[in-house]
Amino acid sequence: MHETTLDLRGLQVRLLRGGRGLPLLYLHDTFTLAWLPVHNRLATACEVFFPVHPGCAGAAGLEHFDDLEDLVFYYLDLCEALHLERPVLLGASLGGWLAAEMAVRYSHLLRGLVLVGALGLHLPAAPATDLFRLDPAQVRAALFADPTAPLAQRLVPDTPDPAALPSLLQARQMLARFAWQFPDNPKLARYLYRVRLPTLIVWGAQDGVVPPAHGQAYQEAIAGSQLVVLPQCGHLPHAEQPEAFARVVLDWLARLTP
Amino acid sequence: MRFYCFHLMPWPYLPADFAQRYDSAWVTCPNTLYDPEPGHVLYNRYLDELELADALGFEGVCVNEHHQNAYGLMPSPNIMAACLARRTRQAKLVILGNVLPLYDHPQRVAEEIAMLDVITRGRVISGMVVGTGMEYFSYNINPTYARERFHEAHDLILKAWTTPGPFSWLGKHYRFRYLNPWPKPYQKPHPPIWIPGSGSPETMEWVAQKRYTYMVLPTLAPFELRRQSAAYFRECCEKAGYTARHEQIGWGIGIYVAETDAQARREYEPHFWYYARNLLKTPPQLSLPPGHTSLPTMLSMAERRLKSRPGGLRTWEEVEKGGYVVVGSPETVRQRLEAYAKEVGFGLLIANFSVGSVPHELTRKSMTLFAQEVMPKLRPLNTDPPAAADAGGTP
Numbered sequence: 170m171h172e173t174t175l176d177l178r179g180l181q182v183r184l185l186r187g188g189r190g191l192p193l194l195y196l197h198d199t200f201t202l203a204w205l206p207v208h209n210r211l212a213t214a215c216e217v218f219f220p221v222h223p224g225c226a227g228a229a230g231l232e233h234f235d236d237l238e239d240l241v242f243y244y245l246d247l248c249e250a251l252h253l254e255r256p257v258l259l260g261a262s263l264g265g266w267l268a269a270e271m272a273v274r275y276s277h278l279l280r281g282l283v284l285v286g287a288l289g290l291h292l293p294a295a296p297a298t299d300l301f302r303l304d305p306a307q308v309r310a311a312l313f314a315d316p317t318a319p320l321a322q323r324l325v326p327d328t329p330d331p332a333a334l335p336s337l338l339q340a341r342q343m344l345a346r347f348a349w350q351f352p353d354n355p356k357l358a359r360y361l362y363r364v365r366l367p368t369l370i371v372w373g374a375q376d377g378v379v380p381p382a383h384g385q386a387y388q389e390a391i392a393g394s395q396l397v398v399l400p401q402c403g404h405l406p407h408a409e410q411p412e413a414f415a416r417v418v419l420d421w422l423a424r425l426t427p
Numbered sequence: 428m429r430f431y432c433f434h435l436m437p438w439p440y441l442p443a444d445f446a447q448r449y450d451s452a453w454v455t456c457p458n459t460l461y462d463p464e465p466g467h468v469l470y471n472r473y474l475d476e477l478e479l480a481d482a483l484g485f486e487g488v489c490v491n492e493h494h495q496n497a498y499g500l501m502p503s504p505n506i507m508a509a510c511l512a513r514r515t516r517q518a519k520l521v522i523l524g525n526v527l528p529l530y531d532h533p534q535r536v537a538e539e540i541a542m543l544d545v546i547t548r549g550r551v552i553s554g555m556v557v558g559t560g561m562e563y564f565s566y567n568i569n570p571t572y573a574r575e576r577f578h579e580a581h582d583l584i585l586k587a588w589t590t591p592g593p594f595s596w597l598g599k600h601y602r603f604r605y606l607n608p609w610p611k612p613y614q615k616p617h618p619p620i621w622i623p624g625s626g627s628p629e630t631m632e633w634v635a636q637k638r639y640t641y642m643v644l645p646t647l648a649p650f651e652l653r654r655q656s657a658a659y660f661r662e663c664c665e666k667a668g669y670t671a672r673h674e675q676i677g678w679g680i681g682i683y684v685a686e687t688d689a690q691a692r693r694e695y696e697p698h699f700w701y702y703a704r705n706l707l708k709t710p711p712q713l714s715l716p717p718g719h720t721s722l723p724t725m726l727s728m729a730e731r732r733l734k735s736r737p738g739g740l741r742t743w744e745e746v747e748k749g750g751y752v753v754v755g756s757p758e759t760v761r762q763r764l765e766a767y768a769k770e771v772g773f774g775l776l777i778a779n780f781s782v783g784s785v786p787h788e789l790t791r792k793s794m795t796l797f798a799q800e801v802m803p804k805l806r807p808l809n810t811d812p813p814a815a816a817d818a819g820g821t822p
Contacts (some may be wrong), residue, residue, distance in 0.1 A: 231571075301716055302455075302564065338717065338725055342571055345717035349569040 170204045170212070177246055180230045185219040188212025191245040191280065191422070192256040194221040194248065196264030198286075199340040200312065200324050200405060202226040210415035214422045215257065220247055222264075222342045226336050237270050237347055237354065244271060257422070261285035261407060262378070263344055267353070269387070272368075273360040281367040281425050283418060286379050286386055289418045291353040295382040299350060301341075306395075310341045311377035320408060352379075361390035368394035369421045371414060373402030395413070395421070428768060428808045431488040431777045432480035432794065435506075435678060436473045438497040439703045439784035440465060451709045453496040453561040454472035454524050460497065469481060472499070472787050473509055476780070481511075481518035483798035487552065488515065489777060491623075492524025495565040498706040505539040512547050523623050523642070524557030527584075528576035529566045533601060534608055536580070537587040540628060541612045549613040554621045554642075555581055560714045563675075571718030574629070576600050588617040610809040621677060626656040627724050635671070640679030642777060650750025650767065653678075657771045673774025673809040678767065681752035681782040682813070684796040685789075688755040694789055695754050695782075696743055702783030703740055752782065757800035764805055 170187035185204045193215040195208070202225055211217050223243070224231025234240055244267070248256060257280050260268030265287025272282045288297060292410045298311050309316035309325045329337050342353075372384035381398055388396035397417050399410050406414040441460060443453070449456055450547045490507040493499040499754040504524040511520055520543060525536045544551040544767035557577045579598045581603050584605075586594070612618055623642040634641045641660045643653045657676055660710040662672030664671035681699075715725070740746055746753075754764045764776065780794050 301712060304710055304712055335722065340720055342715040342722070345569065347569045350564075350567050351570070402805060 170208065173251060177243070179252055179410055180223060180243075181228070182223075182247065183221040183226070183228055185221070186217060188216045191215040191425070192251075192253045193217050193422075194244070194253060194256045194258050196244070196258065196260035196267050197222065197225075198262030198264055198405060199225065199344040200262070201408045202336065202340060205411065207411035207415050210411070211259075212417060214419050218251060218253065218256070220244075222343060225340055230347060231339075231343060232345065234252055238266055239318060239362055240267050240347070241271050241274065245275065245278075245389055255280040255423070257281040257283065259283035259285070259418070260287065260319050262404060263288055263348060263352075265289065266348075266354070266357075269357060269361070269364070270354070271365045272366055273357070274363070276363065276365045279366055281369070281422075282364060282391075283369045283371065283421070284384075285371045285406055285414075286373060286376050287370075287383070288348055289353040289354055290383050290386055291355055291358075292352065292380070292386060295380040297352050297379045297383070300378060301345060301349070311403075312405060313405070314343070314373060314375035314401050316401075316408070320407075323404075324408070330421065358386070358390060361387070361401070362392070364391045364394075367421075369418065370394055370396045371406055371417055372396065372398050373404055373406050373409065374398050374400050375402060376404045378404040401425065416422070428776050428805045428810065429486045429674065430484075430798075430802055431487040431489055431519075431677070431775060432477060433491075433523075433777045433779040434781045435491070435499040435779060436470070436501050436740040437702065437706055437781065437783060438500060439469075439701070441497055441701075445705045446708055449708070451713055452498050452559075452578060452706050453493075454564045454713055455711045456495075456497055458495075468478045468502075473781070474507070474514070476787070476790055476794065477511055477518075478514050479517040479794060480798075483794060484763060484802070485518060485778075485798065487519030487521045489521040489523050489554075491554070492523075492526050492556070493559065494529075494562050496561065505536075505543065508551070509546075512543055512550075515550075517550075519552050519711055521552040521621060523554035523621065524556060524558075525538045525554070526562055527580035528557060528573050529562055529568055530597075531581065531601075533580035533583045534587055534603065534606055537584040538608045538610075540584075541588065541608060541610045542671060544612040544614055545610050547613075549618070551612075551614070551618045552621055554564055554623055555584075556623055557719070560716045560719045561709060563716050563719060564713060564735050565682060569718075570716040574598065574721070578593050578633075585617065588612050623677070623679070624656070626659075627650065627720055628727075629721055629724060630660060631656065631660045632663045632666075635660060635667045638667075638669070638675070640677055640775070643773075644679050644774070648751075654767075654771055655768050657773060661772070671772075672811045673772055675809050676771070676773040677775035677777050678762075678773035679777040679779065680767075680773060681754075682760060682764075682778045682780060682793070682797060683752065683754045683782070683785070683789075684757055684760050684793045684801065686756065686796075688759050689757075690741065691755045695752075696786040697783065698783035699746065699754075700783070703746075706783065731800075732804060757796055760797065761801045761804050764801070765808065768805065768808050772809060774811060776805070818821050 211242040258268045265284045266289030313321040402410040490504040492504040508520045596603045621640040622634045683695040
């Protein structure tokens with residue numbers, strides 16, 4: 170992996186990238202903000218582009234973004250700036266919602282779509298959790314199948330290390346900007362039929378943030394899509410079950426017609 | 428010194444095991460705990476207390492705005508001010524809401540304040556606040572826009588009061604083709620503006636630039652922290668090119684006066700604990716939602732502020748030593764307040780006699796003792812030269 174910075178219409182974008190092959194644009198969640206071993210695994214099959222969202226991990230610029238539509242245009246600009254030729258779009262959590270918003274509009278510019286524990290839908294019978302109402306222990310219980318694991322303690326600490334605090338607060342602000350109280354777009358479900366792409370949907374069986382019923386709903390709304398539910402896994406499959414997650418995605422990528 | 432009587436209008440009937448059973452007196456605290464029968468008596472009793480303040484010679488009475496909570500039962504401070512408008516004669520009506528960012532039509536605030544100001548022939552002081560973090564949960568307002576919406580709504584209201592209409596407003600959060608509020612305020616150019624705060628530097632810098640009155644809120648912190656706020660506000664005024672007037676600094680404080688120190692403590696202490704342990708109970712994720720306070724402020728203040736909240740207090744000695752409230756005989760209360768006034772330099776004392784579940788008769792007694800035995804002795808302190816005093820909060 171190497172890190173570069175590029176100027177996108179005046180905003181400095183931190184870009185992590187690695188691997189060779191099909192371009193894959195990775196739209197991150199607001200809990201894991203770093204290049205992880207799982208990204209190296211993905212990079213064995215494709216060239217992974219991992220831009221850090223504006224307003225995350227020290228990046229400035231959140232004040233220019235009011236809703237996901239602004240991020241959709243931002244990432245269109247980024248795809249053009251990087252000359253990405255019909256990338257695969259992989260998004261987790263907030264990034265998954267963003268990927269879905271891009272795919273309903275611009276399927277023809279994309280090669281495939283991977284949604285991981287994606288926010289974005291509202292299911293009255295299984296609403297997404299309001300993470301902002303919860304204390305750290307409750308957030309861990311919602312995010313992870315095993316809230317006692319060191320990973321859970323590290324990503325959602327009770328008392329953050331002062332050095333890590335700015336980044337944690339910034340990520341919370343980013344999530345709140347787009348996903349305050351109702352992390353969804355009431356109109357998204359109506360337009361999901363417009364996703365005309367090979368689509369893989371990956372969900373943790375114990376996702377306590379976005380219940381697995383949402384994975385089911387995405388699967389039913391996107392023609393030809395495939396849903397894989399991972400056991401012993403919460404809201405962040407790439408962090409909690411990286412091996413199983415990588416296998417599922419790599420298998421799917423291998424079957425993707427170039 | 429000028430004296431104002433502040434009321435929270437708390438709900439005093441939470442169950443004894445409230446703090447064990449519920450994690451918050453706000454937002455999700457079930458409203459099955461509210462009962463309109465005693466509620467009726469309570470509203471009228473609380474209004475009586477503010478009317479008594481008028482009769483006792485307080486210069487003003489203060490109401491405020493909180494939503495979906497047991498801490499303060501005034502979701503609409505303007506309605507409470509309306510109730511008081513024709514039942515008080517001389518007291519200023521200090522409305523410490525409105526929580527501007529909650530409203531999609533800030534001109535409603537401009538209209539209601541103007542109505543009250545005209546009805547009372549210019550007795551209104553208009554407070555404007557960002558509001559607690561909890562209100563953003565209750566009204567589903569994105570807290571990452573709290574400051575932006577506050578400033579834009581403030582600018583809109585000021586323009587509505589001072590610019591001949593109709594005009595258009597094209598902002599980020601508010602767009603109106605036709606703004607032309609009837610009536611306009613009685614006071615010219617507009618009612619004085621007070622901004623209450625709990626120590627956020629960005630608020631104080633802005634208040635100093637606008638030359639408004641900054642009011643150090645009575646509810647959240649010990650003396651030392653609030654003294655630092657007032658000192659920082661003075662510094663901001665100096666940076667803005669002038670020296671703060673005494674009457675530009677309001678000092679909110681819980682007060683209880685009885686015949687002797689021992690009696691005061693005995694009568695007051697259980698009600699203080701009701702307030703600290705039940706009414707202030709709210710977890711940090713509700714009081715500090717993302718963006719409600721800027722990142723640098725969060726980093727510098729959040730922890731300190733949370734640690735010093737009365738919710739973390741255990742003993743009366745800590746309460747006394749920290750200077751969270753001033754409780755005692757008239758002489759003790761006078762001495763304490765005089766010492767604070769000399770140290771801080773505030774010219775407005777905003778006294779809250781309604782802390783927690785203090786019963787009506789004790790509240791009346793405490794207010795009366797204060798007005799008769801304490802107020803006259805403190806009045807000569809921290810007064811501004813008359814010319815400057817008249818500018819009271821107008822920019």
